[in-house]
Amino acid sequence: MDFQKITETIQHPITAIKTYAPAIRDQSIKAVRSQTAKNFLVYSLGGLVLRGANFILLPFITHYLMPAQFGLLSMSRSFVTITTLTLGLGLRQVFGINYFKKTEIERKELLYDLIGIYLIVSLPILLLMYSAKATINRYLFFNNADSSVLFLVFAICSIYFFSELFYQILRYERRAVTLATTQISAAVIRIGLILGLLTYMSAGIVGILFAQLMGLGTVISIGYMTYKNQFPLIHWNLRRLLYNIGPYIMQGIAFIPNIIFIWLLGLIDRWFLGNYISMEQVGLFSMADTFGQLLYVAGIGPLKAAYFPYIYERFSKNSFAKTDAWNKRFIVAIMSAAFILVWSVFTLGQPILYKMLSKNYHQAFGYIMPIMANYILLLGTTLATAPINYCKKTWVLGITLIGLIGFKVVLNSILIPHTQIYGCLHATALTYLIYFIIILWYSRRLVAANAQTDQHAFPLKR
Numbered sequence: 001m002d003f004q005k006i007t008e009t010i011q012h013p014i015t016a017i018k019t020y021a022p023a024i025r026d027q028s029i030k031a032v033r034s035q036t037a038k039n040f041l042v043y044s045l046g047g048l049v050l051r052g053a054n055f056i057l058l059p060f061i062t063h064y065l066m067p068a069q070f071g072l073l074s075m076s077r078s079f080v081t082i083t084t085l086t087l088g089l090g091l092r093q094v095f096g097i098n099y100f101k102k103t104e105i106e107r108k109e110l111l112y113d114l115i116g117i118y119l120i121v122s123l124p125i126l127l128l129m130y131s132a133k134a135t136i137n138r139y140l141f142f143n144n145a146d147s148s149v150l151f152l153v154f155a156i157c158s159i160y161f162f163s164e165l166f167y168q169i170l171r172y173e174r175r176a177v178t179l180a181t182t183q184i185s186a187a188v189i190r191i192g193l194i195l196g197l198l199t200y201m202s203a204g205i206v207g208i209l210f211a212q213l214m215g216l217g218t219v220i221s222i223g224y225m226t227y228k229n230q231f232p233l234i235h236w237n238l239r240r241l242l243y244n245i246g247p248y249i250m251q252g253i254a255f256i257p258n259i260i261f262i263w264l265l266g267l268i269d270r271w272f273l274g275n276y277i278s279m280e281q282v283g284l285f286s287m288a289d290t291f292g293q294l295l296y297v298a299g300i301g302p303l304k305a306a307y308f309p310y311i312y313e314r315f316s317k318n319s320f321a322k323t324d325a326w327n328k329r330f331i332v333a334i335m336s337a338a339f340i341l342v343w344s345v346f347t348l349g350q351p352i353l354y355k356m357l358s359k360n361y362h363q364a365f366g367y368i369m370p371i372m373a374n375y376i377l378l379l380g381t382t383l384a385t386a387p388i389n390y391c392k393k394t395w396v397l398g399i400t401l402i403g404l405i406g407f408k409v410v411l412n413s414i415l416i417p418h419t420q421i422y423g424c425l426h427a428t429a430l431t432y433l434i435y436f437i438i439i440l441w442y443s444r445r446l447v448a449a450n451a452q453t454d455q456h457a458f459p460l461k462r
Contacts (some may be wrong), residue, residue, distance in 0.1 A: 090252025
């Protein structure tokens, strides 16, 4: 090749970098200063303190609970999450998709209707479940949960919906500081109770669950004090509630498979380990998974809450195909950055963890990075669902997730008896990968189906 051509080839990227570097810098500064970025940071802080209380207390808890006890605690929390998400009937998601379409009075009516539906439908089901607590204990907890543990678990399930609904209202009203303050207050009370109950009363799992119940009660109390003056403006309308109960439940059910997917997978892993191996293995897996959950609540959840409204607005104002392509590039960038960050932090922090945690849990360290890699894959998959959610094709996600849960059950039953915890990790990685591929494939179909009507202001057919 001629020397001049070589020089020109080298100069082209250099020239491009010099030309576009100022614009890239300005866009980066604008993104950091945007309201979306600020909300993400506030949401992340509150979620990190509230949900990260488990991580903060980890060194302390491991010195009071053996791995088998920690496994029972983890299964109790997974049961709470799955039960509350299922009995919530997707009502909080219904509140989300209708909130911005209604006036202030209509929003309050919507809120009253959804709370009424939950009280009428979900709480009676929960009471029936509690009456069958012996059966639940036998098949889900392998007769390891006593009556006090089961009572606290169901008490937490009964009020969890209201605390999360309050958080949701604060997000929609963009009261990020109030949200973070409430989360931090609940976390402080919970942490203080756990430290006191374990240290001075040796309360064990019962003390930890009681502290969680008190934390939720704190959130609900703050929510009542915040909005009590607005409630008298309207009253429950039983006729309107009964009229809306069917449509709202049908809207909400479509969201259930998607929102319980990650948590159901975790419960499946723990159940198979407890059934085929031992509760000690459940405890070791749960210890390693605590770091993945920290990534989820401090990174994936807040990023989704801040990013989805932004990308939905971008879809509505720009070319659908170009926005989808931009979303995919963003996914690659955020997954790469997350992996580098997680690997760096874990490599530097591993010696500290060895000193902080009880020796009974050191075996769990070998599972942390594979679990974190699975969560990063879940991060990419979650962001990739944005165009599907925007097009209101949530039924595709529901059908896909139901099939993948069955696939995960089959993989676990085959792999766990032979490879134990690594069987869980391999099954989860393969399940997430297949889910990711399906989401990308269907997103391409959406782009192709709407290619002819794809204009600057995209008139999406829903």
